[in-house]
Amino acid sequence: MNNLQFDFTVDKSTNSVFITREFDAELPLVWDAFTKPEILDQWWAPKPLTSKTKNMDFKVGGRRFYAMIGPDGQEHWGIQDFTSISPKTNFKWVSSFTDKDENINTELPSSNWDLNFSEQAGKTKVSIVIKHKTLANIEMLIQMGFKEGFTMTLNFLEELLTKKI
């Protein structure tokens, strides 16, 4: 479809997921797409899920409080606590699941996110490392991944059916 780099690897021994992706846009725009709620909400949730940011304070010690909303209207709330920001280069957050009143659900796994941005010849590369605390957390993620994966499959099917008609 395009020639943009996309690498996705999982290292089970360090409980980490490594994702690298190139975008055909200059760095400031890509940075905004990851750090401004009005843009984030337009792409962060994989279809058919939608993303809704209730509030976001992009600074160290600040937080994004948002929901992923399923096609059935079911809301899954979560937070990203920003722990480090080097403008247009790197930022980090700790991700946790919450209820709709922003209370952290300690039974669901939290994870550490580290995002790096660099630009070359008008293309911007984003490298993401997602680190989980324990293997048990990865297991939970696997289960949730299956759930999301299933939703995605339904979505692809729907698209396919729409095209046929």
Place this chain on the structure above:
Amino acid sequence: MRRDIFQAIADPTRRAIIVLIALQAMTPNAIADNFNTTRQAVSKHLRILTECEIVKQEQKGREIFYSLEIDKMKEIDKWLEQFRKIWETKFNQLDNLLSTIKKQKK
């Protein structure tokens, strides 16, 4: 303790054992010959792999041969593929968005 395929591949020695026995069924001794660790250590890894149901044992005469349960390995690929697809979808959405924003700016 419940074990699954992801525990099986969490250790580098176990990953190496998986690669070895993917090619042919092997006895514990033949497997251990490939590593600088003790036979006991290799036996322990084989036990975990068996508990994860990623390898199967087969008795041939006096020897036990270990071989890979290929279908179990496919479960890992399946999950990773789904996880990868989620990100692919997200990034494709972002591609479209970036191109829309760029057009608006011009």
